[in-house]
Amino acid sequence: MKAVLIDDEPLCTAGLKIDLEEVCPEIEILAAFNSPIEALSKIESLNPDLVFLDIEMPEMSGFEFLNSISKVNFKVIFVTAYDEFAVQAFRQQAVDYIMKPIQRNELKEAVNRVLSTIEENNNYLKIEALLNSMQFSTKSKKLSVPNADGFDLIPINDIIYCQSHGNYTKIFFGAESRLISRVLKGIEASLQGHNFHRVHASYLVNLDKVKSIHRNDGGYLIMENDQRINMSRSKKGEVFDKLK
Structure with missing residues (x-):
C-alpha cells in the first residue's frame, strides 16, 4: 500500500516515517509534505492508496485540504493532537485517526483497519459525510486555539476580529487576544458559515461586532473594542452592502 504523509511539522513526518518503516513495512511511503498546499498540487499525480493527514496546519486544516479535492479516492488516517469536535466526528463516521504523540501499537492497529477494508469502495462517501458533519457543526462549535499543553476553545461569537502577522494570526476576543501559528x-x-468578512489583506472581522462604519480616510470600521480597522479599496463596497 502506497502512502503520503502530510504534517506541517517536519519532526512529525520524520517520526511517522520511522514508525511506519519499523512496524508497518507493508506501507510504501511515496512522499512526505510539510505544506498541505504543496501536497494538494501533487496528490493527484502521486495517486496514493493512503494519506496520513494532520488536522491543524497553518496554511489550511486537514479538512480544508480534503474539501479542495474533487473526489477523495484514497484512504485517510487523520493525525491529531486533540480536537474534541473532530474526534467525535471521526467516531460517528467510522473514520480512522491516531492521536499525537503517536503510539506504535495504535499506528499498527489503524493501518491494519485500513488494510482490512482495502476492497471497500465507500471511502469517498465516508469522507464526504465527515466533511458535511464538520461543516454542519461549525454553527455551534467553538474555535480551537492551541495552548501549551492542548487547546482552548473560544466561542466563535466572541471573536471580534483576526489580524494577519505573516505565518501567524492574532485573534481578538472580548478583552483578550491570542497569537497562534496559523x-x-x-x-x-x-x-x-459565520458572519465574518475579509475587509483587508490583513484583517478578518466579525460583522456582528462592528460598532460604526466610516467612508472618509479611505474607509474604516470601528469595532466593538474601539479598534479601528482600515478597509481595502476593493473590499469597501462589499462591506457597505453587507452592513446596510
Missing part, C-alpha cells in the same frame, strides 16, 4: 486564510476557512 495563517489568516486558514482561520477564514474555519469561520465559513
Whole structure:
C-alpha cells in the first residue's frame, strides 16, 4: 500500500516515517509534505492508496485540504493532537485517526483497519459525510486555539476580529487576544458559515461586532473594542452592502 504523509511539522513526518518503516513495512511511503498546499498540487499525480493527514496546519486544516479535492479516492488516517469536535466526528463516521504523540501499537492497529477494508469502495462517501458533519457543526462549535499543553476553545461569537502577522494570526476576543501559528486564510476557512468578512489583506472581522462604519480616510470600521480597522479599496463596497 502506497502512502503520503502530510504534517506541517517536519519532526512529525520524520517520526511517522520511522514508525511506519519499523512496524508497518507493508506501507510504501511515496512522499512526505510539510505544506498541505504543496501536497494538494501533487496528490493527484502521486495517486496514493493512503494519506496520513494532520488536522491543524497553518496554511489550511486537514479538512480544508480534503474539501479542495474533487473526489477523495484514497484512504485517510487523520493525525491529531486533540480536537474534541473532530474526534467525535471521526467516531460517528467510522473514520480512522491516531492521536499525537503517536503510539506504535495504535499506528499498527489503524493501518491494519485500513488494510482490512482495502476492497471497500465507500471511502469517498465516508469522507464526504465527515466533511458535511464538520461543516454542519461549525454553527455551534467553538474555535480551537492551541495552548501549551492542548487547546482552548473560544466561542466563535466572541471573536471580534483576526489580524494577519505573516505565518501567524492574532485573534481578538472580548478583552483578550491570542497569537497562534496559523495563517489568516486558514482561520477564514474555519469561520465559513459565520458572519465574518475579509475587509483587508490583513484583517478578518466579525460583522456582528462592528460598532460604526466610516467612508472618509479611505474607509474604516470601528469595532466593538474601539479598534479601528482600515478597509481595502476593493473590499469597501462589499462591506457597505453587507452592513446596510
